[in-house]
Amino acid sequence: MHVLILGGTTEARRLAELLHGVPGLRTTSSLAGRVAGPRLPPGGVRVGGFGGAEGLAAWLREHGADAIIDATHPFAGTIGFHAARAAAATHVPLLALRRPGWVPREGDRWHEAGSLEEAAALLPGLGRRVFLTTGRTGLAAFARPGPDDLWFLVRSVEAPEAPYPPRMEVLLDRGPFTLEGERELLRRHRVDVVVTKDSGGAATAPKLAAAREAGLPVVVVRRPPVPEDVPAVADPEQAARWLLDLLGGRGGPGPTGR
Known part of the structure; x- marks a missing residue:
């Protein structure tokens, strides 16, 4: 099973670490390339854009991706909408890993x-x-x-x-x-x-x-809008469980272990 992680965040790198070495699973982390010398996650890494939703869909087909996890920055722009369109076009399951926003406290x-x-x-x-x-x-x-x-x-x-x-x-x-x-x-x-x-x-x-x-x-x-019809989780551990559930349905390891 091949998962594409749209990354560049701390959460994306943590997710790649959680999934690294899982039998029957390989990851490709995609980085936008805006930061020189980024901390690279384990597993496969690609750098650069896809060329919109159509380019991302073509990449998914070409590389046999079985799932996408959008773990990009909350202000990453349109990539979330491109991922939703590409996932729908290729019938590849998509999950958003969305870091919770800050909440004002007394005295703010x-x-x-x-x-x-x-x-x-x-x-x-x-x-x-x-x-x-x-x-x-x-x-x-x-x-x-x-x-x-x-x-x-x-x-x-x-x-x-x-x-x-x-x-x-x-x-x-x-x-x-x-x-x-x-x-x-x-x-x-x-x-x-x-x-x-x-x-x-x-x-x-x-x-x-x-x-x-x-x-x-x-x-x-405030954060920009995101696709509302994409399932979302708040932390890398939840995203890993979602992916391992998919893998378990294919006969791989269940969601509790490697």
């Missing part, structure tokens, strides 16, 4: 935005020194004409793409981050507002706790 000062542009429009009324943690793309939304006194601390894994905000400092770093480290970062840079996407997960959540402690407003960009 969250301001939701539907896009990066909406987030940028909120900033003048919230603060002047912005901790921007929305990744290396999309900075154009914060580079548009606006108050000249906005300053940005931009944190990303790799150098951000232009155009940039006129006043910014770049911090290249990769999670997981600690609460103590985030407290110090906010203090050292005199941050008074935080901007983040609702990526979910524990690796980057400490910034939310640090902002809560400091009483800072946080602009949270």
